[in-house]
Every structure is written in structure tokens, then in C-alpha cells.
Amino acid sequence: MEDKSVDFVNVSLRIRPTLNQDRTSSCLQVISKQPPILLVLDRSQTYHLDKIFTEEVDQQTVYNETVKPLVECVKKGYNSTVFAYGQTGTGKTYTMGTSSHLESDEDLGLVPRTLDQFFESHLGDDNSEIDILISFIEIYNEKVFDLLQESNKSPLIVKGFKVHGFKQVNVFNCHEAKHLLKIGNKNRHTTGTKQNANSSRSHAIFTIYCNIKYRDRETCSKLNLVDLAGCESVRKTGNQGSTFQEGVNINKGLLCIGQVMTALSTNASYIPYRQSIITLMLQDSLNTKNFISLIACVNSNPEDCNETVQTLEFAQRVKKMRNKPEVSEAVSQYKKDNPSLFQSSKLGSTPFKRPAPAYQTPYTVKKNKLPLKVINESVGYNTAIERPESLSSLNISSALSMADITQQNLSPIIKKHINAMESNLMNKLESIIINTLKIPTRSSLSKEDKNKENTPKLSWNNIQNEVSKLVRQEIVQLTAKATRAASSPIEDHPHFTKIKRILKYDSPVLNERQENNKVQNTCTPSEISSIDVEFKIPDLPISKPKSRKAKRTSFISPINFVPRKSLRLSLKKRNSSFEDSDISLESSYIQSKKRPKT
Numbered sequence: 001m002e003d004k005s006v007d008f009v010n011v012s013l014r015i016r017p018t019l020n021q022d023r024t025s026s027c028l029q030v031i032s033k034q035p036p037i038l039l040v041l042d043r044s045q046t047y048h049l050d051k052i053f054t055e056e057v058d059q060q061t062v063y064n065e066t067v068k069p070l071v072e073c074v075k076k077g078y079n080s081t082v083f084a085y086g087q088t089g090t091g092k093t094y095t096m097g098t099s100s101h102l103e104s105d106e107d108l109g110l111v112p113r114t115l116d117q118f119f120e121s122h123l124g125d126d127n128s129e130i131d132i133l134i135s136f137i138e139i140y141n142e143k144v145f146d147l148l149q150e151s152n153k154s155p156l157i158v159k160g161f162k163v164h165g166f167k168q169v170n171v172f173n174c175h176e177a178k179h180l181l182k183i184g185n186k187n188r189h190t191t192g193t194k195q196n197a198n199s200s201r202s203h204a205i206f207t208i209y210c211n212i213k214y215r216d217r218e219t220c221s222k223l224n225l226v227d228l229a230g231c232e233s234v235r236k237t238g239n240q241g242s243t244f245q246e247g248v249n250i251n252k253g254l255l256c257i258g259q260v261m262t263a264l265s266t267n268a269s270y271i272p273y274r275q276s277i278i279t280l281m282l283q284d285s286l287n288t289k290n291f292i293s294l295i296a297c298v299n300s301n302p303e304d305c306n307e308t309v310q311t312l313e314f315a316q317r318v319k320k321m322r323n324k325p326e327v328s329e330a331v332s333q334y335k336k337d338n339p340s341l342f343q344s345s346k347l348g349s350t351p352f353k354r355p356a357p358a359y360q361t362p363y364t365v366k367k368n369k370l371p372l373k374v375i376n377e378s379v380g381y382n383t384a385i386e387r388p389e390s391l392s393s394l395n396i397s398s399a400l401s402m403a404d405i406t407q408q409n410l411s412p413i414i415k416k417h418i419n420a421m422e423s424n425l426m427n428k429l430e431s432i433i434i435n436t437l438k439i440p441t442r443s444s445l446s447k448e449d450k451n452k453e454n455t456p457k458l459s460w461n462n463i464q465n466e467v468s469k470l471v472r473q474e475i476v477q478l479t480a481k482a483t484r485a486a487s488s489p490i491e492d493h494p495h496f497t498k499i500k501r502i503l504k505y506d507s508p509v510l511n512e513r514q515e516n517n518k519v520q521n522t523c524t525p526s527e528i529s530s531i532d533v534e535f536k537i538p539d540l541p542i543s544k545p546k547s548r549k550a551k552r553t554s555f556i557s558p559i560n561f562v563p564r565k566s567l568r569l570s571l572k573k574r575n576s577s578f579e580d581s582d583i584s585l586e587s588s589y590i591q592s593k594k595r596p597k598t
């Protein structure tokens, strides 16, 4: 790879040269080249970008700094998407090279230059087989058309998230690939508008698929080069009739892309891909697993300042995305199956500029102060309870075990439910622990009790009972479906005996005390050094949904897909008081698909 540092998300701005030679005023001023900062004069507003290509910058430079580094990534198995966005007439089609008009060599856009690079540099090694395929489609009036089909002009069928029936042509050299580009460009929908004599009325997606079979693995990646239709205001374009309707659909698609970008940049749990055809089609490209390069096209005409600011705002949203590209599936699966082969391999480790953020569990709550509250009365002291000062600094943390790495593959909805389940469980455990550790005030004790040693007692019976209760409730929830299916109460469930047996967990401290001191189930806090309590919930059967309705219900409950597999509660006392105690809860999940049949 020539350029070793590639941004996962690269946002550049291209300012189109002024076409009206007489006009001298401009609403834009580049106030810094490194880092690139643009000032919008009318608004006194600044925008930070990754690159700014001013009016004199040529096509080759734009190519070198946007697509060129990505071609190497695609060959290594990473999916990448480059898209041009901006107001109508700002040079998107010119930049991408998806125009049917003949161009001089200097004017050649990004697509033909990319094809040159794909075929000129050596792909893979001598032991590899390479397949390059091309597809070229357009989305016009919310319908998808295959630009490579010269005769059939009817729209393609879109089912669910997939478009069916478009050509993917195997090409063996650059000449063949460029010929396809030419055919597609000729077939694009274009119209003359007030703002652009040759305005593209569609979003065009030119895709290069790169499948490389090595001796021991296979990569299947793609590079999307997207020329979006231009955002337009009816007032300025003067469009009427069908052209007006085109404009409405174009703006709708662009608005949806903006919403998807906002959702991605804010890590939203729901990404609105389904709202338009263009977002549906780009679903596997507009996400945080790919390299993304946006070229925001603007012109410096003060009359277009509003549209320019709109484009800049869109660019800022994209810039907020934090991507972590992944090698395409074939390699990942192979890596999963043969982990040892990849220990020293460079594949999969991305030597790029922005380091991947360390995986952070959303559950870690460090130094979380326990709220002052009286919970479960059944634990013991039903008179006024004063919480000891020392408890206020008790740390409760929750950590995920290795098994939770599987969570990364889960859908955001399921992850959200897991988070909710986890925090709910943490709260309950917190209650149990406070209740078990709480100390009655002297005034609240009976005379008899006052004479006794006033040391807080940690009753294992209490902990065991309460935790068992909690786990039982969890199990009832977990098995609710299965239990209903078997129409038997939870106690009769075949798994319950197993669960009950497991719940009779062993505490090292408790055992020691039983053996040495013959004092059962009680120990004072000062005796605790480290206590681990582990209990497991065995795999539970999932009742197969029979009807459509049942299917829906089972999706709503993430528990069916991601049952809690084990919980681990541990108490650790580092000093002689509770002040320095750690209480942690670990839990792990497995995905239902991987569960062994019970």
C-alpha cells in the first residue's frame, strides 16, 4: 500500500471553479490549509474538513487524495464507498466521471481513474485467482434501473433489503470495464435545468467487486462510487411537471441519506435505511464497517450560500462518524475457523491512522455510589434503618466476561435490551447487598439485641436466599415461554431441579467457617477477604414459534435469542471496613443459534 495511513472516514470539500467569468465575489474563504478550515463569509461560520480542494485543483489530485488509497484497501478485503454530494451543478458528475459527455484525459473523473488503477497494479500473488465484476445502477424516481442493460428499461424488483436482477459483469481488463462505464453513462436519466444544462436526475452507483481467492482464504470486497443527484430548490431550478416530481424524489432520497448519517454519527440504535431506495441500496455501504469517503461539492457563488451551508452541514455529520472497517465476510469466517493461521497475519489488522477504539463494555460502572434507600423488608430489620457511612463508598461494578464478545455481532435492538436487563439486574443485586450488609441503628434495636455484639453480620443465608430469589425470578422470565408451552409451573420444569442444585453454591468463606468454627452461615465483615459466589443458569429450550404472531413475539423478547448463561457475584474486601469493598457482577450470554440442543 503506497499510502499507509488511510482515514476510515474521509470528508473532503471540492469548490467548483466559477463558470461566470465576470463574477468576482465569493462566499467562501479557506482560512487554513492545514488543518483545512473553511469560512463561510456571509455567516461568519467555520467548518473543519479533512481536505479542501479549491477551484484550481485538478482531477488527478482529487483522485490521489480520495479514492487511490481506498483501492488498496479494497484489494485487501475491505469494503469502501466514495460518494459525491452537493447542490445541483456543483460538479458531482464531473468529479465522479459518470457523464456521457466526452472528456479530455485531464477531465477524466474518479471512476475511470479507479479502473486504471485496479488493472494496472498487480492483484494478489501468484497463487491467487482474481475476479473483477462491475455493476452500474441508478435510482430514478425511487425506482432502480440497471444501467448496463441496454434493451430492458423496466425497473428492477426490490424485495426487502435486496434488489434483484441487475447485471454483474465479469471484466478482464480496463478496456472492458471502461466500455461498461460508457454504456451506463449513456443510459443515465439527465435533463436540462436552469442550473445545469445536463443535470443528472438520478443517483448512480458504480460498483467494482473484487473477489480474490488465495490458497488459504478468500476475500470478497467492493468499492462503490456513488454520484448522488443534486439537491435542488424548485425556485432556482424552475422545474415543473415530471421534472418537479424528480426533484421531490431526489430531495427525499438525500434527506434520508442525511438521516442515516446522523443516526450513524450519533450511534443511534435504529438506522432508518428503509425510508428511501437509495439508503436501502447503500445499507451495506453506509455503515461503520466500511471505509467512507465523501466529496462534498459546492460553488462559491454568494447566491447559493444557503445550499452551500446545507452541504457543509451534511459533511460535518459524516465527519462525526467513527468507523471501524472489517474485512469482508469470507475472510472473517475463515479467520474464525482457523484462528491459528492468522496470529501473525497482517490481514484483519488495519494499520490506519485512527486507532480502533478499545472495546468498552457499556456496563462498567466504576465507583458508583449506592443510593440511600431501604429495600426488601423481608431481609430482617423492619424498624428504621440508618445506612452506615462506610456503605456510601461501596463500589459496585459490572464486568463482562469473554463470552460477551459475541455481543458485538448482535443487533442494536438486542444489545439495547441486554443493557436494560443488565442494569435492572445490577439494581436488584445492589438492593440485596445493601440489605444484607445494612446495620440497624442502636435505637432501633431491642434491649436484648443491644446487649449483643453490635457488629454488622453478613449472613450467607440472607445472601443466598435473596440471590436465589432473584435468580428464580430471572428464570421464570427466561422460561416463561417454554413453561407456557409445557403448561407446567416453573417448579415442574425439568430444568428447575438442575437450577436448584446449581444454586446451592459453595462459598469458600462459608465452608471454612463451617469446618473450623462450627458457626454456620454467618461471618462478620472483618473476616471477609474474598468471596466468590457463582451461580449458573443452564441453557433453556426455546419453543419454536409456530404462527406468524408467535414469531413476532419471540423477536420482541431478546431473551429468546440471547439468554443469560451465567452470573457471577463476587465480594472482595481489601481493608478492614466495607469502605474499600468491591462488589462485582459478571454475566455472560450466548447466542441462541450456538446453543446446544437441550
Ligand SMILES: Nc1ncnc2c1ncn2[C@@H]1O[C@H](COP(=O)(O)OP(=O)(O)OP(=O)(O)O)[C@@H](O)[C@H]1O
Binding pocket: 015, 016, 017, 086, 087, 088, 089, 090, 091, 092, 093, 094, 095, 196, 198, 199, 200, 201, 228, 229, 230, 231, 297
Ligand atoms: N472542477 C471543475 N472543472 C471544470 N468544470 C467543472 C468542474 N466542476 C464542474 N464543472 C462543470 O460544471 C457543470 C456542472 O457540473 P456537473 O454536471 O458535474 O454538476 P452536478 O453536481 O453533477 O449537477 P447535477 O446534480 O445537476 O447532476 C458541467 O458542465 C461540468 O463540466
